[in-house]
Amino acid sequence: MTDRSRLAEALRVKISGNIRSSSPSSPLTGREIGKLVMFGYRERKRDNESPEPGRRLNTSYYYADERRRQNERRERITERATALRNEAAKKRARKRNWTWTIVKWSSIGLLLFLILAYISLPSELCSDVDRHANLTGLEKVLKESVFGQHLVVETAFRLVKAHVKNPHPVKPLVLSLHGSMGNGKNFVSTIVADHLFPPKSRFVHKVIVSLEFPYGDRTREYSEGLRRRILDAQKSCEKRQLFLFDEMDKIPPDVIDSIVPFLGRHAGDVDGIDFRHSIFIFISNAGGEEINHSVTEHYRATKPRESITMLQMESVLNGLDLNSVWYEPLVKASVIDAFVPFLPMERRDVLFCAKEDMKRKGHRYSNLDLEKIADNMLYFPDDLKIFSVSGCKKVSSKVDLVMG
Structure with missing residues (x-):
């Protein structure tokens, strides 16, 4: 083994041991130790070449100078080792930073994906329909907020409660609300919707006839569109849907015919869709004048308002000429569960x-x-x-x- 090889091996062993023992938390790699060995060899070679030829003859001076140069060389090697260690630590820090950056942005991307996925989900699930039904609250609000309509409070609540609680209804619940304007028909239908479904529910569908079916020469188009709309809505959740039709006295006759199949005893299978758990509420001013006249005569007879019965009001509505009312097809098909009369409101x-x-x-x-x-x-x-x-x-x- 040559002097150069022996020196390199000694430096390798010595430097490796010193550095690893002095800094166990940040040891140098074999490649870095090799660089340090070569650096030490070059430093020793330079020192050997640096003394003037005559100075080597003085032995005591030579050894003192050699020790000084060894100390300086050792300091330079230590500085070099520190520099290598710092450089290695910086590399590891940069690697950790890149790793953390990747993890951070991956986490942000995953979070954004989950948020978008959550937003794209339906605001309410079909399985939650029964959980939202608040029949106790419905009864309370009807009694406290609906004035002068004792027949409405009794009839509407009882029918809605019975239908919601029935696990196997034979047909959808169909209510027809009648009375002159301002007596609470839309108000009551809104209360029912608010206590069966959450706000802005996708299972509540309101059709304002005068806005959606304005042209009498397009009834076929309206009929097909309304039929498809009802089918698609019910298909999304067969547990329960609420369909509100306002201003029904303005609906074209052919359009009302397209609704009839969804309301009867065959509603359990309309194009493979079950409608029996749903509720249909039709709102109109039809019969309002007749109801007002009947209530006025009742008042003239000095009878209390609360003594007016459902049977009395149903006889008034059934006594109308069917050829002149919008609900003729529904009456002939026997699909209306109750005519709900809204009485004229007194000053009180x-x-x-x-x-x-x-x-x-x-x-x-x-x-x-x-x-x-x-x-x-x-x-x-x-x-x-x-x-x-x-x-x-x-x-x-x-x-x-x-x-x-």
Whole structure:
């Protein structure tokens, strides 16, 4: 083995041992130790070549100078080792930073993916339909918020409750709400929807006839579109859907015919879709004048309003000429479960409506303010002026007018 080889091996062993023992947490790799050995060899070679030739003759001076050079060389090697160690630590830090950057952005990407996936999911699931039904709250709100409509509160709640609780209904629940404007038909249908489904539910479908079917010469197109719309909605969840049809007295006859198959006893299989758990509510002003006349005569006979019965009102609606009403196809098919009459509202009911509107708007009011609001409404008949012409429909605007 040559002097160069022996020196390199000695330096390798010595430097490797010193560095590993002095810094066990950051040991140099074999490649870095090799660089350090070569650096030490070059330093030793340079030192051997640096003394002047004559100075080697003085032995004591030579050894003292050799020790000095060894110490300097050792310091340079240690500095070099430190530099290599620092460089290696920086490389590892950069590697860790890149690893952390990859993990960080991967995590952010995964989070964004999960958020987008959650947003794309339906806002409510079909399996949660039964969980949202709040029949106790429905009864409470109907009794507390619907004024002057004892038949509606009793009939609507009982039928809805029975249908929702029935695990095997034979047909959908079909309610037909009748009465003049402002007596609470849309208000009650909204209360029913709010207590069977969450807000803005995808299982509640409202059709305003005058807006969706304005042209009488396009009834075939309307019929096919409405049929497909109902089928697609029901297919998304057969557990329960709520279909609200407003202004039914304006619906084209051919369009109403397209709805009939969904309402009867064969609704358990319409194009392979089960409609029996769903609810259909039809709203119209049809029969409103007849109901008003019957209630007025009842009042003239000095009978209490609460003594009016469902049978009495159903006889009024059934006594209409079927050829002149929109629901003729439904009556002939015997699919309507109940005609729900909305009675004309008396002055006292208007006062209740005004009071609730005041509370909702945060007004401080007195009985005199309520009377002023009631005085701004129109009433019929002319000789009695007991029933509001527009029900409670215009109460909110009258509140704004009186209270400023």
